[in-house]
Amino acid sequence: MNMLSPIRREEAAKTAPAPAPSPRRWRRTLQIGLPLAILVAAGYALTHREGPANAAPPMPVVTVAAPLVREITEWDDYVGRFEASRSVDVRPRVSGELTGIHFTDGQVVRKGQLLFTIDPRPFNAALAEARADAASARSKLALARTNLARAERLIVDDAISQSDVDQLGAEVRAATAALAAAEARVRSRALDVEFTRVRAPIGGRISDRRVDAGNLVAAGEGAGSTLLTTINALDPIYFAFDSSEALFLKAQRDREAGGTTGQQVEVRLQDESNYRWKGRVDFTDNAINAHSGTMRVRAVIDNPDYFLTPGMFGNMRLAQGGKVSALLVPDAAVRTDQARKQLFVVAKDGTVAARPVETGPLVAGLRVIRSGLTAQDRVVVQGIQFAQPGTKVTAKPTTIRPKTAPATTQVGERQSRAASQATLAG
Numbered sequence: 001m002n003m004l005s006p007i008r009r010e011e012a013a014k015t016a017p018a019p020a021p022s023p024r025r026w027r028r029t030l031q032i033g034l035p036l037a038i039l040v041a042a043g044y045a046l047t048h049r050e051g052p053a054n055a056a057p058p059m060p061v062v063t064v065a066a067p068l069v070r071e072i073t074e075w076d077d078y079v080g081r082f083e084a085s086r087s088v089d090v091r092p093r094v095s096g097e098l099t100g101i102h103f104t105d106g107q108v109v110r111k112g113q114l115l116f117t118i119d120p121r122p123f124n125a126a127l128a129e130a131r132a133d134a135a136s137a138r139s140k141l142a143l144a145r146t147n148l149a150r151a152e153r154l155i156v157d158d159a160i161s162q163s164d165v166d167q168l169g170a171e172v173r174a175a176t177a178a179l180a181a182a183e184a185r186v187r188s189r190a191l192d193v194e195f196t197r198v199r200a201p202i203g204g205r206i207s208d209r210r211v212d213a214g215n216l217v218a219a220g221e222g223a224g225s226t227l228l229t230t231i232n233a234l235d236p237i238y239f240a241f242d243s244s245e246a247l248f249l250k251a252q253r254d255r256e257a258g259g260t261t262g263q264q265v266e267v268r269l270q271d272e273s274n275y276r277w278k279g280r281v282d283f284t285d286n287a288i289n290a291h292s293g294t295m296r297v298r299a300v301i302d303n304p305d306y307f308l309t310p311g312m313f314g315n316m317r318l319a320q321g322g323k324v325s326a327l328l329v330p331d332a333a334v335r336t337d338q339a340r341k342q343l344f345v346v347a348k349d350g351t352v353a354a355r356p357v358e359t360g361p362l363v364a365g366l367r368v369i370r371s372g373l374t375a376q377d378r379v380v381v382q383g384i385q386f387a388q389p390g391t392k393v394t395a396k397p398t399t400i401r402p403k404t405a406p407a408t409t410q411v412g413e414r415q416s417r418a419a420s421q422a423t424l425a426g
Contacts, residue, residue: 058394059350059392059393059394060383060386060387060393060394061383061386061393061394061396062346062352062380062382062383062384062386062387062393062394062395062396063380063381063382063383063395063396063397063398064345064346064378064379064380064381064395064396064397064398065329065378065379065381065397065398065399065400066375066376066377066378066379066400067327067328067329067369067373067374067375067377067379067400068327068328068329068366068400068401068402069325069326069327069328069375070325070326070328070363070402071323071324071325071326072323072324072325072326072363072368072422072423073319073323073324073422073423074319074324074360074361074422075266075317075318075319075422075423076243076247076317076318077315077316077317078241078242078243078315078316078317078318079241079313079314079315079316080239080240080241080242080267080313080314080316081239081240081241081311081312081313081314082237082238082239082240082308082309082310082311082312082313082314083237083238083239083240083298083310083311084204084232084233084234084237084238084310085233085234085235085236085237085238085300086202086204086232086233087230087231087232087233087310088201088202088230088231089227089230090115090116090198090200090201090227090228090229090230090231091219091220091225091226091227091228092116092118092195092198092217092218092219092225092226092228093195093198093219094118094123094192094195094196094219095216095217095218095219096118096119096122096123096196096216096217097118097119097214097215097216097217098116098117098118098119098211098212098213098214098215098216098217099117099118099119099213099214100116100117100213101115101116101117101209101212101213102114102115102116102117103115103206103209105206105207105208105209106205106206106207106208107205107206108203108204108205108206108306109200109203109204109205109206109231110200110203111200111201111202111203112199112200113199113200114197114198114199115198115199115200115206115228115229116197116198116228117196117197117198118195118196118197118198118217119196120193120196120197123189123192123193123195123196124193126189126192127186127189127190127192127193129189130182130185130186130188130189131186131189133182133185133186134179134182134183134185134186136182137175137178137179137181137182137183138179138182140175140178140179141172141175141176141178141179143175144168144171144172144174144175145172145175147168147171148165148168148169148171148172151164151165151168152165198228200231201231202231202233203231203233204231204232204233204234204235205231205232205234205306205309206229206230206231207229207230207231207232208229209228209229210226210227210228210229211226211227211228232310234303234306234308234309234310235302235303235304235306236279236300236301236302236303237300237301237303237308237310238298238299238300238301239265239267239279239298239299239300239301239314239316240296240297240298240299241296241297241298241299241316242289242292242294242295242296242297243284243294243295243297243318244293244294244295245288245293245294245295247295247297247318248284248288248295248297251263251281251284263280263281263318263319264278264279264280264318264319265278265279265280265281265299265301265316265317265318265319266278266279266316266317267279267299267301267314267315267316267317268314268315269312269313269314269315270313270314270315275317277301277303277308277314278301278302279299279300279301279302280299280300281297281298281299281318282298282299282300283297283298284296284297284298285297299316326360326363326368326369326370326422327368327369327373327374327375328363328364328366328367328368328369328400328402329343329366329367329369329373329379329381329400330365330366330367330381330400331362331365331366331367332381332384333367333379333380333381333384334357334359334367335384337354337356340356341356341357341358341359342354342355342356342357343355343357343369343372343373343377343379343380344379344380344384344387344389345373345377345378345379345380346378346380346387346393346395347378349392350392350393350394350395351390351391351392352380352387352388352389352390352391352392352393353389353390354389355372355373355377356372357369357370357371357372357373358370358371358372360422361422362422363402363422363423364402364403365402365403366400366402366403368422378395378397381398381400382398
């Protein structure tokens with residue numbers, strides 16, 4: 001019996017060759033290990049592969065349009081008051097008792113219409129007396145002429161002296177003068193009778209009666225006479241306002257240039273939204289007010305239905321001149337940079353640039369651009385929040401159109417020039 005020590009048996013076991021695996025066990029190892037190896041390789045590839053380059057973000061899209069080119073008429077704004085084109089205080093020309101009133105307070109009267117009647121009886125009596133005196137003077141003249149003719153026949157026969165003939169000639173001339181004076185008194189008394197019927201000196205709207213029938217009225221001038229009523233001529237009517245020295249200078253320049261027609265004005269009342277009353281400037285005062293630096297100006301306006309009344313306030317716009325060509329953009333496209341106004345324009349390569357501009361009034365919802373822009377520029381009208389100077393954008397073209405709602409819009413700010421409103425010409 002081979003007796004080996006434990007140590008040697010252990011060493012012999014280590015050095016002995018391992019038994020060869022069976023084919024069945026080998027196939028099982030391949031079935032399990034190969035899929036695991038594939039999964040590990042795939043996971044490693046997914047976790048260690050290089051990522052693709054980050055894609056550039058798309059350029060923002062903005063809407064651009066060329067400025068709308070239209071002819072406009074620019075206006076200056078003023079506030080004024082209507083005045084009667086003529087105003088007359090109706091006073092009696094003879095004194096007496098007022099016996100009749102022939103109008104309704106506040107009605108429209110025509111020139112020559114009977115308004116008041118003063119008791120004519122004393123004046124008819126005076127007229128009759130004057131006519132009698134005239135008849136007496138006429139009789140005396142006829143007698144003087146007859147005597148003179150008889151004397152002229154007698155002087156041929158030396159039956160009368162020349163001095164007597166001269167005396168008779170003087171009597172004829174005196175009688176002629178007396179008749180002329182008597183006839184003048186007749187005409188004066190006839191006028192007094194006519195003046196007892198007080199008629200409207202002008203056509204217009206009459207005020208209320210200041211004196212009732214039965215009262216005595218006094219003729220004369222000033223405070224001593226009785227005021228019966230007043231009449232205001234309202235067609236045409238005046239619109240008075242104070243203008244700047246600049247307006248006066250412009251009117252002077254127009255006159256130097258040969259302009260003959262007055263500057264056109266349009267007026268709207270406080271409860272009106274449009275300027276329906278149209279007229280023209282027909283008068284400027286002869287001096288500028290030293291305290292206010294303004295000049296009193298007057299426009300004349302047709303008022304055929306007497307709707308306008310003296311004392312009424314109105315907002316007036318005064319045409320600066322003829323039609324001018326202007327560039328118009330949406331008001332929302334104008335941005336404010338501190339004290340400047342600016343627009344964003346897009347170049348052909350898509351680069352955005354800020355363009356400082358001088359703005360004007362609103363016209364049909366569009367802002368007038370006085371300077372800083374050309375008709376060929378492409379203005380950003382939508383997507384302005386995406387437009388930054390120096391960046392590039394994708395431009396989507398559109399067309400600017402004026403609003404169809406009222407063609408005139410009040411400006412929200414006072415511009416550097418005098419115009420505060422404008423309308424599309426034509």
